[in-house]
Amino acid sequence: MNAGRLIFSSGDPTVDRRIDWARALMEEGNAADAAELLTEAVDRAGHYAPGWFLLGEAREAAGDGSGAAAAFGQALARDPGDTLGAALRLARLEGVVADMSESYVRALFDQYADRFDAALARLGYRGPEVIDAALAAACAGLGRPYAFARGLDLGCGTGLVAVQLNERIGAIEGVDLSPNMIDRAARRGLYERLVAGEMLAFLAARPARDVDLIFAGDAFCYLAELGPILAESRRVLEPGGLIAFTAETHEGAGVLLRDTLRYAHAEGYVRAELETAGLVLVSCAGESTRTERDAPVPGLVVVAQRPE
Numbered sequence: 001m002n003a004g005r006l007i008f009s010s011g012d013p014t015v016d017r018r019i020d021w022a023r024a025l026m027e028e029g030n031a032a033d034a035a036e037l038l039t040e041a042v043d044r045a046g047h048y049a050p051g052w053f054l055l056g057e058a059r060e061a062a063g064d065g066s067g068a069a070a071a072f073g074q075a076l077a078r079d080p081g082d083t084l085g086a087a088l089r090l091a092r093l094e095g096v097v098a099d100m101s102e103s104y105v106r107a108l109f110d111q112y113a114d115r116f117d118a119a120l121a122r123l124g125y126r127g128p129e130v131i132d133a134a135l136a137a138a139c140a141g142l143g144r145p146y147a148f149a150r151g152l153d154l155g156c157g158t159g160l161v162a163v164q165l166n167e168r169i170g171a172i173e174g175v176d177l178s179p180n181m182i183d184r185a186a187r188r189g190l191y192e193r194l195v196a197g198e199m200l201a202f203l204a205a206r207p208a209r210d211v212d213l214i215f216a217g218d219a220f221c222y223l224a225e226l227g228p229i230l231a232e233s234r235r236v237l238e239p240g241g242l243i244a245f246t247a248e249t250h251e252g253a254g255v256l257l258r259d260t261l262r263y264a265h266a267e268g269y270v271r272a273e274l275e276t277a278g279l280v281l282v283s284c285a286g287e288s289t290r291t292e293r294d295a296p297v298p299g300l301v302v303v304a305q306r307p308e
Contacts, residue, residue: 031059050084052074114184130246150173151171208236283303
């Protein structure tokens, strides 16, 4: 199925108009009327996954959980790669944690790339500064220079963290699922190499003891489990090498799929996964890197080391 057609048009102008009206009604807070319009739309264009997905959102907003689940299920059946994130919406309704599909993350950021930096600025994003400060403090505490020969930027996005750390790293390579984000990052001229791909696979393809720094800003919130990425990071780090990352967090235990469809990892979970991976915690501090609805999002900034 053509991705543009999947996302932007049902192929029926009447259906597309009803979907546009439904979106406007939802923005006005009238989810029940939006759901009624969308039910008519999917009756006419049952093949169109975004119509079903929006119907799920409208029903959920109107308090119809079972109806929302049915609609999200129909969306997923028509979009098996889950470009829209229907499986995540179903997981939230069921109160469980599910993995994000690569298709969903890639489509999300491919569409977001051109306005990504501006959007983060509006949210007061400060992940690069937070990681920079944590690494500076970690290096001071370890009695080592704040300088690295080679760094890997996981989930690099447009390269915002690399801009902040560039003067501290001899050579940087980056990876991101979104080709459009990679294109934006390449324009900065900071990276020795950029790869459009999944970050765990990117690490798995590298030799052991390959780099002395791995960093990830606002990237691990798209991973349900941190264990695999931390284990591969340890393997790829040189002895004494550091990993620094931010994470969204919550006051409970384990992993939570937030209503923003990003994962929050409890501090206890993060500490346990670092230990299991064989990484030594250097610092773990509560630090918000962004706001949502004018409120700080609870977060962590973490620095850990592969033992010498």
